[in-house]
Amino acid sequence: MPDLKTLVLGRKDAQDLDTETELPHELMTVNMGPSHPAMHGTVRIVLTVDGEKVVKGDVQPGYLHRCFEKESEYATYTQIFPYTDRLNYVSPMINNVGYAMAVEKLLGLTGKLPRRAEYIRVIVSEVSRVTDHLTCVGASAMELGAFGPFLFFLKAREWLYGLLEKVSGARLTHSYVRVGGVNKDLPDGWTGELALTLEQIDGVIVEVEGLLNGNRIFRDRMAGIGKMTREDAIRWGQTGPIARACGVDYDVRRDHPYSVYPEFEFDVPVGTTGDCFDRYLVRVEEIKQSIRILRQAIAKIPDGPIMVDDPRVALPPKHEAYNTIEAMIRHFKHIVDGIKVPAGEGYSFVEGGNGELGFFVVADGTGRPYKCYCRSPSFVHLSTSETLITGHFIADVVPIFGMINMIGGECDK
Amino acid sequence: MAKKVLDALVAKHGAAIVKTEQIHGDEVAWVKREALVAVATWLRDDAAMAFDYPVFVTAIDRLDWKPLNRPPSEAWTEGQPRFEVCVQLRSSKHKHRIRLKVALAENDAKLPSLTPLWAGFNWQERETFDMYGIKFEGHPDLRRIYMYEEFVGHPLRKDYPKDKRQPLVRRPDLA
Numbered sequence: 001m002p003d004l005k006t007l008v009l010g011r012k013d014a015q016d017l018d019t020e021t022e023l024p025h026e027l028m029t030v031n032m033g034p035s036h037p038a039m040h041g042t043v044r045i046v047l048t049v050d051g052e053k054v055v056k057g058d059v060q061p062g063y064l065h066r067c068f069e070k071e072s073e074y075a076t077y078t079q080i081f082p083y084t085d086r087l088n089y090v091s092p093m094i095n096n097v098g099y100a101m102a103v104e105k106l107l108g109l110t111g112k113l114p115r116r117a118e119y120i121r122v123i124v125s126e127v128s129r130v131t132d133h134l135t136c137v138g139a140s141a142m143e144l145g146a147f148g149p150f151l152f153f154l155k156a157r158e159w160l161y162g163l164l165e166k167v168s169g170a171r172l173t174h175s176y177v178r179v180g181g182v183n184k185d186l187p188d189g190w191t192g193e194l195a196l197t198l199e200q201i202d203g204v205i206v207e208v209e210g211l212l213n214g215n216r217i218f219r220d221r222m223a224g225i226g227k228m229t230r231e232d233a234i235r236w237g238q239t240g241p242i243a244r245a246c247g248v249d250y251d252v253r254r255d256h257p258y259s260v261y262p263e264f265e266f267d268v269p270v271g272t273t274g275d276c277f278d279r280y281l282v283r284v285e286e287i288k289q290s291i292r293i294l295r296q297a298i299a300k301i302p303d304g305p306i307m308v309d310d311p312r313v314a315l316p317p318k319h320e321a322y323n324t325i326e327a328m329i330r331h332f333k334h335i336v337d338g339i340k341v342p343a344g345e346g347y348s349f350v351e352g353g354n355g356e357l358g359f360f361v362v363a364d365g366t367g368r369p370y371k372c373y374c375r376s377p378s379f380v381h382l383s384t385s386e387t388l389i390t391g392h393f394i395a396d397v398v399p400i401f402g403m404i405n406m407i408g409g410e411c412d413k
Numbered sequence: 414m415a416k417k418v419l420d421a422l423v424a425k426h427g428a429a430i431v432k433t434e435q436i437h438g439d440e441v442a443w444v445k446r447e448a449l450v451a452v453a454t455w456l457r458d459d460a461a462m463a464f465d466y467p468v469f470v471t472a473i474d475r476l477d478w479k480p481l482n483r484p485p486s487e488a489w490t491e492g493q494p495r496f497e498v499c500v501q502l503r504s505s506k507h508k509h510r511i512r513l514k515v516a517l518a519e520n521d522a523k524l525p526s527l528t529p530l531w532a533g534f535n536w537q538e539r540e541t542f543d544m545y546g547i548k549f550e551g552h553p554d555l556r557r558i559y560m561y562e563e564f565v566g567h568p569l570r571k572d573y574p575k576d577k578r579q580p581l582v583r584r585p586d587l588a
Contacts, residue, residue, distance in 0.1 A: 062559035069544070070568055074575055105437050234505060237467040237533025248505070255508060343480035343487075345473075346437040347501060347512070360499070362473055365481030375469040375501075383536035412559060 025051060030394070034063045038143050038398045042408050043382070049394060057389045057397070061382060064412035072372035076338025077103055077179055080372065085173035087374060088410040090135045091128035091353040093164065095410075096177035097121050099372075101258065102348035102359035103179045106341050109308060116304040117181040118260045123297050124176065125350075126290040127164060127194070130201070131157045132353030132405075133241075133283045133290075140280070140402030141212060144221050149208045156204045159197045166190060179339055180314055181307035191298045198291050205287060212280075222277035226388045226400035229274060236384045240355025240377055241282045242404065246274035252351035263300070264293045279403040313339050338367025347375075354378055354405055378404075378411035416440070418509055421461065426452050431516075441512045449515055450525050456502060456511070457530055464511065467531035468501035470538055472545040476571040495519040496547060500527060500534075523548035526555075544569035 027048055034044040042063035048056040068087065072080050084099045085092040104110050138153030161171050166187050168174035176183050212218050228238070233246040243250060251268040253261045269285035271278030307314045315334055320327035341363040349358035355377030362371040381404050388404075389397050419433040419440050429448030434441050444452050456464040474496060478489035489495070494516035503510045515524050526549035528535045538549040539558040546567035549555055557564065561581055566573050 060558075062561075065559040067568065070575055108437075232532075234465050235467075235532045237531065250505060340481075343483055344436055345439075347439055356468070358469065360469065360471060360501075364478065365483065370478065371473055373469070373471045379536060379540075380533060383533065 027055060032394075032397065034060075039401060040139065040406055040408065043406060043411070045389075045397070047389075047394065047397070052393045052395075054389050054392055054394060054397065057386050059382060059386050061379070061406075061408075061411050064408040066409075066413070068374060068413040069372055072369055074368065076335075076367045077341060077369065078335075078338060080369070081175045081177065082173060084374075085175055086409050087376065087413065088132070088353060088357070088378070088407045089172060090407055091125075091132035092172065092174050093124040093128035093176060094132075094350060094352045094357065096174065097125050097259075098348065098350040098352065098357045099359050100177045100179050101350060102346060102361045103339070103341060105346040105348045106344050106361060106363050107179070107313065107339075109180060109310065109313070112310075113181060113308050114305045115260065115302050116185075117306045117308070119297055119301045120182050120186060120306060121177060122259055122261065122264075123186075123191075123194070123294060123301070124164065124167065124174075124182075126294050126297070127160050129290045129351075129353050130287050130294075131160050131164075133287045134160075136353075136402070136405040137208075137280060137283050140399060140405075141208075141218065143398050143402050144218060146212065146215065146218060149211050152204050152208050152211075156201045159200065163190070163194055163197060166193075178307070178313075180310060181305075185306050191301065194294065195298055198294060201287075201291065205284065209284065219277060221396075221399055222280060222403075223275055224273075225276045225392060225396050226403065227273065227275045228384065228388065232384075232387075233274065237380050238355070238384065239380070240352065241279055241286060242381055243355065244269060245271035245278035245282045247272055252349060252356055256349070258350060261293075264296045266290075266293050276399045276403040340365065340367055341369070349375065352377055354381065354407065354410070357410075374410075374413055376410040376413060378406045379413075382406045382411055418462065418511055422452070422456070422511075425455065425459075439512055440510065441514055443514045443516065446515050446517070446524050449513070450527070450530075453500075453502075453513065453527055453530055461507075463504045463506045464502040466503040466505050467527075467533035467537070468503050468510070470498065470500050470527070470534050470541050472541050472547055472569075473497040473499065474545060474569065474571045496522055496545060498524060498541065498547060502531075517547065522546060523550055525550050526552035528552055543567070546570065 027050055030047045030049055032045040032047055033039045034042045044060045046058040047054055068083055071083060081096055084095040087095045134153040134157045138150040142150035164174060165171045168176035228246050230247040233243045233248050247270055249270050254268055266289045269282045271282050316327035316330050321331040343363055343365045345362040347358055347360045349356050357377055358375035360373040361369050364370040385404055388400050419442060422442055423430050423433060429445050429452050431443035431445060456462045475489040476495055480487055496517040498515045498517060500513040526538055528538060536558060538552055539555060541547055542549060542555055543557040543559055544567055563581060564579060
């Protein structure tokens, strides 16, 4: 292969210019990141540019690597929940649910959870999906100069974070889901508050769509940028909004249904052009569909227990743990030794904010996983960015990255 | 549905398959390393298989494998292959999934890359190389991806201590 200069410019030195009128120009290397305001999280791109055009981009993740998998091998199954919060920190609830489902698969608890627990999981997952998309769309709009939509969406996100805080006690790192159910029940009147908030969010979406959809600058910067074909999206293993924008009709919630998703009616938006503008449209539509699921879930949520009645995974009730020796010992063993998961392995996946979020857990019978691999959608999506940014202007790197929605914590694990 | 995939695979490539199993509903086929590319190509191109979607590549290090409440024969012993490379595939047409596994010895930890078949495995194989030191032959760009180039060792191997430090900038106070 000839060197990059010869390949792009067709010559090696200024002396080799074809005509006297052609101006001499050279390839230049530009470092973007690792800490750059337009890079979500920390990722470094070494751009080789010909003038303003990107000739080659070497994307280097890993600046946020916190050894999720190595740490997991030394933590009990319950202690891993806080780590999963820090994977995709914009939608931690979905990570919690995805990880819990993988462990439940190994324990043979899939489909045996109380219905109220499944409903709560769906509700918090969908709220998380809305916060994820609000952040992605808002931040991308801000990077293109539209500061208003960012503030509107972050305002709406804050309402939802407030609701999740009421449920879990933490604004961002919830650690709310447990193997076999959820940590605690919804507070009184919470679903009513959620219903009111959803109505307010409907208004915010109308506002932001009015600001962005017909906005000349926004459309010029998004439409036709970072195009991917349907075949490429499949070959590259893309899932979630990015794949759907390319016309891949795939949603884990519908195609490999888990939890109680089959009981809800929702549509899967699919794009046609596969560019950044379609990714934006798909995300906004998904917010609306999530709200639709939430409304159905609020109407149908049953009463009942929130934890599976299985002494292997459920902590004994507090009044028993304080008053009887058996329950106290069980509580102690549960916390210190962890949940004993029989030896085996399983891959379980959910529809995360960004796409198929999977956990591949290998258990050896002890209270700690032998291996806990996370199939993070951001990592898979980011691997296409080298191809997507090639041929575009440096300025286009920003919307492409914004719409890939690379979340550092999830990508770098 | 899913069992059909394993049956068809054994019928077509019986000599290349070491064994097949179903674990918690996941279909797993152990493939001989020499035949991996042929099997994978067939899985991708055959109309009844149509595994067009790469899901993940990772590896399992069996060095400390001593499962509880199982016969001692299942534990890992010296001389058995130490690594298992797992390749998960999905078909968007038939909605079935399969996990291919290749067993690798410690002193011969290399296998052909599947990136030419599924571009999505590019970074995944780099990650597995970075974390486990498994070489993917024919990979276009097999560099470390999470760790820095100067890093010594492979962090997810079971014999890499969890608390080992390797500061990139020399820090005598941390040594």
